[in-house]
Amino acid sequence: MTRSILPVLTVVTVILAIWYAACIPVNAQWTRDQAARAGVELTLRDIVADTLGQQRPRLPAPHQVAQELWASTWVEETQGRRGIVNTGTLSNRSLIFHGWVTLSATLLGFAMGTAMGLVLAIGIVHNRAMDRSVMPWAIASQTIPILALAPMIIVVLNAVGITGLIPKAIIAAYLSFFPVVVGMVKGLRAPDAMQLDLLRTYNASGPETLLKLRLPASMPYLFASLKIGIAASLVGIIVAELPTGAVSGLGARLLAGSYFGQTLQIWSALFAAAIVAASLVGLVGLVQRITLRRMGMAT
Amino acid sequence: MSDAPTTTPVIEARGLDLVFETADGPVHALKDVDLTIRKGDFVSFIGPSGCGKTTFLRVIADLEHPTGGTVTVNGMTPEAARKARAYGYVFQAAGLYPWRTIGGNIRLPLEIMGYSRAEQAERVARVLELVELSGFAKKYPWQLSGGMQQRASIARALAFDADILLMDEPFGALDEIVRDRLNEELLRLWHRTEKTIGFVTHSIPEAVYLSTRIVVMSPRPGRITDVIESPLPRERPLDIRDTPEFIEVAHRVREGLREGHGREE
CATH class of the missing domain: 3.40.50.300 (P-loop containing nucleotide triphosphate hydrolases)
Structure with missing residues (x-):
C-alpha cells in the first residue's frame, strides 16, 4: 500500500500542474477582452490571478472545482434553504441528491445487466444453437451508439407507461450485460477437458457441473467483468439522463450546466460521476478480494 | 493369481x-x-x-x-x-479444485452421489487415512506437494464404493523417489481394498x-x-x-x- 502512494501522488501532482498551466491560456482571452473593454493595462500577474478565479471560466481551475463540489454537497445540505438539515429531504440543488438518483439507477441497471449476462452466458455454454446465434447479436448490440438508442428506448417505454427508474436502468443494463456475457462465457469454459471428464465419471448432471465446477472456476472472470460492467452501467445512466428531459441525476446536471454555460457545475458533476464510478469499481474489487480469499484463491 | x-x-x-x-x-x-x-x-x-x-x-x-x-x-x-x-478414475494430473480444501475435493463425488453429511465426513476421514494424508483435510491443494496432491486425487477416487x-x-x-513410495503405497492400498x-x-x-x-x-x-x-x-x-x-x-x-x-x- 505505502509503496504505491508515492507514484500516485506524483502522477496527481503532474496532472494538477498541467491543469493549472492549461487554465491560463484557455481563460486568458476573456480576461484580456474585459480589460480592453475597461481600458485597463494588465500585467502577467493579473492575467494569471484572473484566469484561475473567473466566475464562468472556460476551464475552471482545480481548486474552483473542489470548492464547487464542497459547496454543492456538504454546504448545500447543511446550510442551504432546501438542504436536508432545513427540510429533512435532500436538496435538488445538491450533488448528493443528483448523485443518489444516478447511483440508484446504476445499481438497478447493473443488477439487471449482470443477471441478463449470466443467463445468456450459461445458455451459450450449454446450448449449441445459442452458442452460434447469441454472440453476434450481443456484439452488434454494442456497435449501436447508445446516445442514439437511449432517447428511443425512453420514448418507447414512456408510450407503454413505463417511466422513472426502469427506462434508465434498461439502458444501463444494455451496456453492462455485454462484458458479463463475454467474460462469463470464457470463465464457464475455463475448466479443462480433464476436469469435465472427472465429473462425467461421477455421472454428474449438467446443473451439478455448472454449480460445482463451471461457476466456481469462472469467479476471477466474473469479477473482471463486473468491474467493467458497473462502470459501463454508470455511463449508461448518465447518457440516459442527458437527452431525455430528466430533471434529476448527474446527467441532468451536466446538461443544465452546458445550457447555461455553468462550467463549474459541469466539472463538479463530472467529478461527482468519477467519484461514484471509482467507489463502485472499488467496491466490486473489495467483494472480489473477500470472495476469492474465502475460496482459497487469494493471490 | x-x-x-x-x-x-x-x-x-x-x-x-x-x-x-x-x-x-x-x-x-x-x-x-x-x-x-x-x-x-x-x-x-x-x-x-x-x-x-x-x-x-x-x-x-x-x-x-x-x-x-x-x-x-x-x-x-x-x-x-x-x-x-x-469405477473411480485417477487422471495424469491431480486435477484438484483450487477453491476446495483437500477434504472438500474428496467430498466432491460424495456430494454428487448424495451421501449424507455424516457419511461424507466419515468417508473423507477414512480415505485420507488410507493415503496417509490425515490432518491435511483443511489444507488447500497449493499447500501440498505434487505427490501429496496425487495421493489426494487417489483418495477422491476411493471415497465412493467403486470396485x-x-x-x-x-x-x-x-520424480523417481516419490514414485517409488507411491507405488509401494498403492500396492498396500490394493491389498487392503481388494x-x-x-x-x-x-x-x-x-x-x-x-x-x-x-x-x-x-x-x-x-x-x-x-x-x-x-x-x-x-x-x-x-x-x-x-x-x-x-x-x-x-x-x-x-x-x-x-x-x-x-x-x-
Whole structure:
C-alpha cells in the first residue's frame, strides 16, 4: 500500500500542474477582452490571478472545482434553504441528491445487466444453437451508439407507461450485460477437458457441473467483468439522463450546466460521476478480494 | 493369481476397434483388442505414446466410444457402469479444485452421489487415512506437494464404493523417489481394498512391480502385442526389483515393446 502512494501522488501532482498551466491560456482571452473593454493595462500577474478565479471560466481551475463540489454537497445540505438539515429531504440543488438518483439507477441497471449476462452466458455454454446465434447479436448490440438508442428506448417505454427508474436502468443494463456475457462465457469454459471428464465419471448432471465446477472456476472472470460492467452501467445512466428531459441525476446536471454555460457545475458533476464510478469499481474489487480469499484463491 | 475360469471377469473386451476421424484422415487408436480383466487383478497397460493404452482405459470408463467390438464392465455396457458409478478414475494430473480444501475435493463425488453429511465426513476421514494424508483435510491443494496432491486425487477416487480403480499414468509427472513410495503405497492400498485396478504407465519397472498382469501394447494401429502373467508373489517389498524373477519379467516386457515397435519402423 505505502509503496504505491508515492507514484500516485506524483502522477496527481503532474496532472494538477498541467491543469493549472492549461487554465491560463484557455481563460486568458476573456480576461484580456474585459480589460480592453475597461481600458485597463494588465500585467502577467493579473492575467494569471484572473484566469484561475473567473466566475464562468472556460476551464475552471482545480481548486474552483473542489470548492464547487464542497459547496454543492456538504454546504448545500447543511446550510442551504432546501438542504436536508432545513427540510429533512435532500436538496435538488445538491450533488448528493443528483448523485443518489444516478447511483440508484446504476445499481438497478447493473443488477439487471449482470443477471441478463449470466443467463445468456450459461445458455451459450450449454446450448449449441445459442452458442452460434447469441454472440453476434450481443456484439452488434454494442456497435449501436447508445446516445442514439437511449432517447428511443425512453420514448418507447414512456408510450407503454413505463417511466422513472426502469427506462434508465434498461439502458444501463444494455451496456453492462455485454462484458458479463463475454467474460462469463470464457470463465464457464475455463475448466479443462480433464476436469469435465472427472465429473462425467461421477455421472454428474449438467446443473451439478455448472454449480460445482463451471461457476466456481469462472469467479476471477466474473469479477473482471463486473468491474467493467458497473462502470459501463454508470455511463449508461448518465447518457440516459442527458437527452431525455430528466430533471434529476448527474446527467441532468451536466446538461443544465452546458445550457447555461455553468462550467463549474459541469466539472463538479463530472467529478461527482468519477467519484461514484471509482467507489463502485472499488467496491466490486473489495467483494472480489473477500470472495476469492474465502475460496482459497487469494493471490 | 490363477487362470481359473471361475474368477468372474470384471472387464471384458472383444474385438474392440476405435477409429478417430481427424483432419489428417482416420487414426486407428485401437484395433481388434481382446482382453479379460478378472476381479482383484492389477493390470498394467504399457506401451509407447499413441499405442492406445489411455484410449482403452477411457473406453472402459465410457469417456470414448468404440467404433467396433464390445466391451462390458461388471457385465454392463460402459455407459451403464459409469451411471452405476462402478469405477473411480485417477487422471495424469491431480486435477484438484483450487477453491476446495483437500477434504472438500474428496467430498466432491460424495456430494454428487448424495451421501449424507455424516457419511461424507466419515468417508473423507477414512480415505485420507488410507493415503496417509490425515490432518491435511483443511489444507488447500497449493499447500501440498505434487505427490501429496496425487495421493489426494487417489483418495477422491476411493471415497465412493467403486470396485474398479482406473489410473491413467497417475505418477507420470512425479520424480523417481516419490514414485517409488507411491507405488509401494498403492500396492498396500490394493491389498487392503481388494479393488480391481487398471493402470496405464510407460515405466517398465513400475508396471512389473505393481501388476499381476502386464498388457504390452504397440502403436499404429493400437493393439495388444503381449499379455504377461506375473509370477511375482502378491506381497512385494521394494527390493523384489532386484530378484531374477523381476528382471526376467521386465526383460519380457522390454522384448514385447521392441517387437511392437520394430514392426512399424
